[in-house]
Amino acid sequence: MANKPNKPSDFPMFAALVYQASATRMEYTDYLETYDDLLRLLFWNPEIDTLLAIESSQSALVHGGGHA
DSSP states (O other): OOOOOSSOSSHHHHHHHHHHHSOOOSOHHHHHHHHHHHHHHHHOOHHHHHHHHHHHHHHHHHTTOOOO
């Protein structure tokens, strides 16, 4: 059985797909400005993104990028 991606590869693609499927009459930029927080919450996949965020933050600390 082939693995299906759990989500689009990037947030702008996800936001555009949701916008296209919506019944809004807003322009895309207005839609994105209004619903950005909600779209980002929906886009976050805890099983994938949490691990990526942890790895990214650990990598930044190892490479000297972590500044308080």
